Amino acid sequence: MAEQSIAGPAGRVMAADGDRSARAGIVILLLSVALALSIFLSLTSGASDASAVRVIRDWLTGAVPADTALAARDRLIVYDIRMPRVLLGVLIGAALAVSGAVMQGLFRNPLADPGLIGVSAGSSLGAVAVIVLGTTWLAPVTLALGTLALPLAAFFGGLAVTFLLYAIATRQGQTSVATMLLAGLAIAALAMALTGILVFVADDRQLRDLTFWQLGSLAGATWPKIGTIGPVIALALATMPFLSRGLNSLALGEAAASHLGIPVQRLKYTAIVGVSAAVGASVAVSGGIGFIGIVVPHLLRLAIGPDNRYLLPASALLGGSLLLLADAVARTVVAPAELPIGIVTAVAGAPFFLWILLRKRGIVDL
């Protein structure tokens, strides 16, 4: 029997032995440092001259500041304005990036993104329904759920769209990418039309809230909001690492993953519910922030490969950093006014998305 090996033709080799886990470890370490730096910069910079460093030093050392009035103002700015905003930015950036990576694994396609295929639009519809109809038609619901009504509505909106998409695009275990993208387009259009009707019946005060919210912004960050959506996002993010091996197997197709022993059905439902929760919670507080979910995982796949065991934590770290960066731009380019952050991520993300398409033609096998 011929057992001698033939020399393979010279090919592109990433790591001589094909094992990229060491490289992934280093990248994750670097991203952790980058996130820490972004948090530090976001805390210390802003429209006012309040010094976060001094506030934190005073707090740590217990020193009594010379100018108590100024110190109290600075504390207010750092604790009640910057900190919740930074925390929210990290949470939402991580949630969007990880949701993107998980959906891409689930749909076996690097173009699946909650914003692109209508999940965010579904969440928006749910949220807008609560904002506009919260005091009239949906009054019993909002009364019963209180501050949870908005995030829950956003969650169920996203969940409905994702299930619908999966049901439409999957036949006998094979998900058709073309069907998924086109169905996503149609569902998003429908959700936006329904949202439009709600906007039409909204009064002036609601309208102002809606417009700013729909463009996406971290400006409304408060501790109570973080208390509401923080646990949801944290829980969803904590679930995702348990899906990573299953998502890796799913790259071979649903049948092959099942033959490897993966409970595919449970994996899909967990992923869909997790993504809907994370995206719904994000949309509920910050509106539609696009492209983080597609840009972050794509960049990381170039650096460390598609292994979800590393891709998911790395996406969380880079997503958090990038959103803080985008927020810094949103706060400073037109200071003292503020751009909605969704505009910043779209302006940077859309050309990047086109670049992916140009680089990898044929990525969508229509």
Add this chain to the structure above:
Amino acid sequence: MIEADDISVAIGSKRIVSHVDFAARPGEVTAIVGPNGSGKTTLLKALTGELSYTGTVTLNGRDLVSMKPVEAATHRAVLPQSTTLSFPFTVLEIVRLGLIGGRSGVLPGEDARLPERALARVDLDGFAGRFYQELSGGEQQRVQLARVLCQVWAPVLEGRPRYLFLDEPVSSLDVKHQLIIMNIARDFARRGGGVVAILHDLNLTAMYADRIFVLSRGQLAAAGSPQDVLNDELIEKVFDCRLKVGALPAGSVPFVLPQSAA
């Protein structure tokens, strides 16, 4: 032992496989042959639980329907006809997926080296760092076989035989690699495991199969040893093609049989 009784599979309203009885014993290579569209792959998908069916399939005496994916995965591994990926995995990363269930059957600690050994067995030494998507179809097929071998490396685990399901394992391979792959299958069976393979090449089938199941229009046309099954009448009936078993070509036309491999 894999036993299937009265298997029928319908896709939509079309019945693809009707009332097929099938059995594959440990220690043997069992081949499924038949013309295109005769239901070979559909039967294999029923036997692996990928498609729903009527009738019963048992795997080592247990009903397949009652087994969780993780249990079934310890008893058998499945090689699909072809696998395309949409993410840039390296060959090593793909082969390692075979170890996900953790029941390869080698000593703990030997697992880590298994992907390299499996790649060497399918003649892909040195391919671990290559990108799967950049390989040829035949190379991709062998990478998938290495992954499948990792999943059930030991043909017998805890006293129970394990099975390899191979859907056209050699269809995109050159003759050298056809022989390498079929030898791996035969070796797996000799060491106590079972192999179920869909094959097209009747010469390879005659050479390697212990038992042959012949499908025709979704029904079982014949079953038995190569000597019993491969005869002129059956081939003409099933493949609609008049061929003579054992006839030599006339004159100086060369012919090459796998049986002549040294």
